[in-house]
Amino acid sequence: MERPRRLRSPLLRPLVAEVELSPRHLILPLFVKREGEREEVSSMPGVYRHPIKDLPRLGEEALRAGLGGVILFGVLPEGEKDPLGHGAYAEEGVVQRAIRLLKRELPELLVIADTCLCEYTSHGHCGVVREGPWGFYVDNDATLELLAKTALSQAQAGADVVAPSAMMDGQVRAIRKALDEGGFPHVPILSYAVKYASAFYGPFREAAASAPEFGDRSGYQMDPKAGLWDALREAGLDDQEGADLLMVKPALPYLDVLAALKGRLAKPLFAYQVSGEYAMLKLAALKGYLDERRAVLETLYAIRRAGAQGILTYAALEAARWLKEG
Numbered sequence: 001m002e003r004p005r006r007l008r009s010p011l012l013r014p015l016v017a018e019v020e021l022s023p024r025h026l027i028l029p030l031f032v033k034r035e036g037e038r039e040e041v042s043s044m045p046g047v048y049r050h051p052i053k054d055l056p057r058l059g060e061e062a063l064r065a066g067l068g069g070v071i072l073f074g075v076l077p078e079g080e081k082d083p084l085g086h087g088a089y090a091e092e093g094v095v096q097r098a099i100r101l102l103k104r105e106l107p108e109l110l111v112i113a114d115t116c117l118c119e120y121t122s123h124g125h126c127g128v129v130r131e132g133p134w135g136f137y138v139d140n141d142a143t144l145e146l147l148a149k150t151a152l153s154q155a156q157a158g159a160d161v162v163a164p165s166a167m168m169d170g171q172v173r174a175i176r177k178a179l180d181e182g183g184f185p186h187v188p189i190l191s192y193a194v195k196y197a198s199a200f201y202g203p204f205r206e207a208a209a210s211a212p213e214f215g216d217r218s219g220y221q222m223d224p225k226a227g228l229w230d231a232l233r234e235a236g237l238d239d240q241e242g243a244d245l246l247m248v249k250p251a252l253p254y255l256d257v258l259a260a261l262k263g264r265l266a267k268p269l270f271a272y273q274v275s276g277e278y279a280m281l282k283l284a285a286l287k288g289y290l291d292e293r294r295a296v297l298e299t300l301y302a303i304r305r306a307g308a309q310g311i312l313t314y315a316a317l318e319a320a321r322w323l324k325e326g
């Protein structure tokens with residue numbers, strides 16, 4: 001009789017286990033504000049908006065935990081936002097200053113900069129908003145210039161990687177060109193290539209105060225009901241445009257997409273376990289309905305099994321600790 005259980009004894013299990021997960025696979029997202037004290041994000045217990053001055057301590061923690069790196073998101077007071085999101089590409093912008101400090105104090109820490117406008121625009125959209133025949137729309141090509149400026153200013157500040165997340169067509173090409181011409185041909189692009197218009201970004205928008213003031217992002221982010229063709233098309237385009245790393249976002253609801261992309265393109269795949277995924281796990285754990293450690297690690301193993309090389313997750317530090325404890 002076929003007995004799968006023969007391979008599930010304590011001595012055989014480790015031999016047939018294939019999926020590896022180490023702290024080096026994990027990237028920690030950090031919300032950064034200019035000053036003040038750290039504030040907890042109410043929808044994401046354990047996640048904070050950190051003042052720039054606290055970053056070296058956090059970076060050191062990330063290094064000690066053996067993480068793959070950190071990714072920075074800027075948080076601006078409402079009064080400092082404007083329709084064109086100048087804070088995103090200001091030389092003294094919050095993320096630019098944070099990168100400079102981190103790279104000066106901890107040159108061995110990989111620092112990724114999220115490249116988008118929504119945290120800096122007064123209307124909360126990821127680009128330049130205009131009135132059109134069907135109401136407002138985001139002007140793709142006008143936005144490309146601002147995204148390219150943002151990425152270049154992040155590279156100038158010392159970012160090791162830039163990560164465009166605005167879902168504008170041609171953004172990877174525009175950023176690659178700006179980096180190459182600006183003297184940063186060696187800086188790689190981690191593209192949010194396959195990014196769905198997802199309800200699971202809700203807590204992030206509270207954290208970064210970046211919820212759109214009107215409308216939603218379905219004119220530029222992907223429709224969850226679109227077929228796999230849309231994912232193949234988006235990933236293929238970013239590949240052609242010169243992305244170095246391709247990301248799928250969110251992670252858990254789109255494991256099928258991740259698995260379908262795996263091996264199709266000659267580039268490493270990443271996945272973003274987003275704010276809503278974190279909140280679901282965290283809140284259920286706080287209620288005592290889930291064993292947090294087992295549940296979080298199970299999702300991370302699932303994301304690795306589906307094909308992700310790297311995983312962006314708010315649980316990176318805890319997961320690294322659990323992995324070390326064994």
Ligand code: PBG
Nearest residue numbers: 116118165200201204274275276
């Ligand atoms: C910026 C951006 C968002 C996230 C990452 N980059 C928000 C959005 O698209 O609305 C979401 C990350 C998360 O939910 O954890 N465009």
